[in-house]
Amino acid sequence: MNANFTIPKFRLPAFVASLGHKLPQWPHALALVAGLNAALKMKLLPERELELLEDKLFRVRINDTGGEASYTYRDGMFRPVFRPTREPDLAFAANLSAYLQLLARQEDPDTLFFNRELEITGDTELGLIVKNMLDAVEWPRLPRLPLASH
């Protein structure tokens, strides 16, 4: 990613969110899981920490699009969960711009958290594991990951 390119903080209008609720949720989940699995395949994620994610349920909610994705990690793969039957172990909620800033390593999750732009609920230790795991990844070419195009 071009170092001079910065993602501004923005919020999509509320009607986008209401639209998002009416759309099926699976494209988000699939895109997210595809991105994570791509990172897995490139051996970017450390095995020691991955083990700690086994069978945990994660939910990522994009406030201003109304999009939501749940997924889990099982037997060495991230898998989408289309109809979660329980509360997630770890849940993130933020506007799209915050996620993009995080992915581009433009903002630090603690910063977004302090500023109340990123909400993390559930198992705090799991949250820390995920955060630190993603921080430690040396993304070879960030824009090429399927994640970054969504």
Next chain:
Amino acid sequence: MSQLPDLICPAGSLPALKAAVDNGADAVYLGYKNDTNARNFAGLNFDAKTMAEGIRYARAKGREVLLAINTFAQAGRVADWQKAVDAAVDQGVDAIILADVGLLDYARNRHPQQRLHLSVQGSATSYEAINFCQREFGVRRAVLPRVLTLAQVEHVIKNTTVEIEVFGFGSLCVMNEGRCWLSSYACGESPNTVGACSPAKYVKWDKQPGAMETRLNGVLIDRFGDDEPAGYPTLCKGRFEVQGETYYALEEPTSLNVLPILPEIIKIGVRAIKVEGRQRSPAYVTQVTRTLRAALDSLRDGSERFHVKPAWQAELAKVSEGSQATLGAYNRPWR
């Protein structure tokens, strides 16, 4: 004008280390993935392989690598800490940052050539304590706890030949650094025992309508309204009911920021300025390192023209706990 102090930046991961080096840190400090360092959080820190790569990267650009082994060796497991010291020497770090007097003694005797720094966790606030560590363990630099005023820091520097390092930016740990047991009070674990204040497994963020509650092992620490900035879940920054009033009785969620007094810090002969935050992401390391580098460089040719640029302050305020900053003890009238 004295020499510019070294800028010492935190690295909790390899990308953070590279971010620090690329953005102008003179040295990075890091720790092993275990309880020999005071930022023992899941997924954070280095193993032998990533450390070797980190050292290579920093060296290639002429920067130093300092390794923190800054917790206290626990009874029955002293060998774990000694092994960490041996490993650090083997890997060829530029200096080891130690807090435990027993470990300082071990390092001094076993590896007399190794440069040793006294950690902030060693809690040496007087030149007598620092000179003792120099005489007994050959300590070359001491990191001062964030409890001294600027005048007190100057007094220490005038009375020792040990290099003095102070904190320049980051989350505040206000209470008698290296001695605080507040976290143990709520959950039985604190920095000097397990290497973490408020270990994550005891922390719960609870979203309520209109507010978020933070609990440490069930103890309510704070409740933030939806528009209120948040901080770390440490007891020292909780809101407590004191004589019928509920407020931040000890410290508000805030970060230390010395930019406004940078020229004074340089003038009194501080040798190095440290940035807190090994638990933070590469993005934070980039932002803070870049900002402090710019501020320090602007002082290279005389401090008379020093202006704290609003852009610097804005950048640092953004990444601060509670989104606000303080000069901490440096300018407190009382001691």
